[in-house]
Amino acid sequence: MAPELRKRKAPPPAPEPAPKKASKASKASKAVSKVKEAVVGKSAKVDTTPAASAKTGAPAVGDVITLDGFGGEIETNDGKKTTLKALVDESKSGVVLFTYPKASTPGCTTQVCLFRDSYEPLTAGGLAIYGLSKDSPKANTTFHTKQKLPYPLLCDPSATLIGAIGLKKAPAGTQRGVFAVDKSGKVLISEPGGPAATVNAVKALVEGSAAGETKDEPAAEKPTEEKPAEEKAAEDKPATDDAAADKPAEAAPALAAAPETNGDTITEKKPEEAVKDPVD
Numbered sequence: 024m025a026p027e028l029r030k031r032k033a034p035p036p037a038p039e040p041a042p043k044k045a046s047k048a049s050k051a052s053k054a055v056s057k058v059k060e061a062v063v064g065k066s067a068k069v070d071t072t073p074a075a076s077a078k079t080g081a082p083a084v085g086d087v088i089t090l091d092g093f094g095g096e097i098e099t100n101d102g103k104k105t106t107l108k109a110l111v112d113e114s115k116s117g118v119v120l121f122t123y124p125k126a127s128t129p130g131c132t133t134q135v136c137l138f139r140d141s142y143e144p145l146t147a148g149g150l151a152i153y154g155l156s157k158d159s160p161k162a163n164t165t166f167h168t169k170q171k172l173p174y175p176l177l178c179d180p181s182a183t184l185i186g187a188i189g190l191k192k193a194p195a196g197t198q199r200g201v202f203a204v205d206k207s208g209k210v211l212i213s214e215p216g217g218p219a220a221t222v223n224a225v226k227a228l229v230e231g232s233a234a235g236e237t238k239d240e241p242a243a244e245k246p247t248e249e250k251p252a253e254e255k256a257a258e259d260k261p262a263t264d265d266a267a268a269d270k271p272a273e274a275a276p277a278l279a280a281a282p283e284t285n286g287d288t289i290t291e292k293k294p295e296e297a298v299k300d301p302v303d
Contacts, residue, residue, distance in 0.1 A: 081187070081188065081213070082189070082210045082213060084212065084213050085209070086209070086210045087207065087209050087210070088208045088210060089208065090107060090111055090208050091108055092106075092108075093106075093108065093187055094106070094107045094179075094184030094188065095181075095183035095184060097178060097183075098177070098178045098179075099175045099176070099177060099178070100160050100163035100166075100167050100175060100177070100178060101160070101175070105177075107184060110153065111204065111205075111208075114149065114206070115149030116148055116149030116150055116206060117203060117206055118204055119151065119153065119202075119203045120154075120155045120177070120184075120188065120201070120202045120203070121138060121153075121201045121221045122154075122156065122188075122198065122199060122200050122202075123135065123154060123156050123197065124156065124192075124196060124199060125197075126156060126158040126163050126165070126166035126176075127165065127166050127169070130199070130218060131156075131166075132170065134218035134221060135166070135170055135172055137221075138174070138221075138222055138225075139170065139171070139172050141222055142173045144226070144229065145225050145226065145229055147229070148229050148232055150225070152225075153174060153176070153177050154172070154174065154175075154177065155177045155184065156176070156177075156178070156179070156185075157178075157180050157182055157185065158178060158180075159180065163176040163177075164176075182195075182197065185197055188200075188202040188213065189202075190202065190215065198215050199215060199216065199217065199218070199221065200213075200214055200216055200221060201216065201221040201224050201225060211228055
């Protein structure tokens with residue numbers, strides 16, 4: 024009997040080759056592309072908050088700003104709602120805002136006290152002084168009372184005005200500085216600085232304004248003092264009598280001796296003989 028042949032099973036399909044590991048160069052290129060995408064994405068994001076948009080267009084010295092709506096609404100330390108325009112309208116010649124990071128801290132205490140000690144000369148020309156921070160009315164009232172400040176402190180928790188004048192510090196702080204604007208909206212000062220620097224900037228502004236006003240004013244004529252009536256009458260009187268009295272007497276000319284004829288001889292008498300009476 025012929026042997027039965029068995030069919031062999033088909034061999035299983037060969038496994039697919041494993042994917043090759045990415046080379047170091049390809050990994051680096053992918054990492055660079057991811058970084059680029061992240062950078063582009065961040066730069067494309069625009070901060071649309073009022074403070075951020077105001078900071079990008081912070082006014083410079085010499086610029087004229089529109090006061091209506093500038094910086095939004097703020098609050099005084101005693102709870103009164105106000106705006107920069109209202110403060111400017113209430114002032115005689117303009118407003119000075121100095122910013123400080125936090126009430127009752129050492130640097131801020133030094134700054135408010137420097138403005139306190141120089142308050143009279145700084146406001147002599149009509150400028151109104153205000154401190155400005157993100158502190159609450161309660162914190163600023165305590166600060167105001169403790170340091171016996173002669174000027175109000177403004178509260179700007181959302182930093183709308185702080186950002187509008189360009190003194191907002193990222194991410195949510197306040198940069199110390201000073202900003203001044205006149206009645207027409209012209210920016211007079213706009214700069215960051217330390218406690219003493221902010222005060223000195225306002226001093227320089229006030230001194231410069233005073234010097235300019237003095238230079239422009241014409242020299243006042245000195246009023247003539249009216250003389251008493253007696254002196255005036257004496258001046259109007261003819262000076263003939265006084266001149267004659269004051270004029271030294273002129274020496275009378277000596278009489279010329281008349282020549283005397285005695286026969287043919289002419290003899291001249293001496294002046295004494297000419298005056299002497301003849302003897303009878």
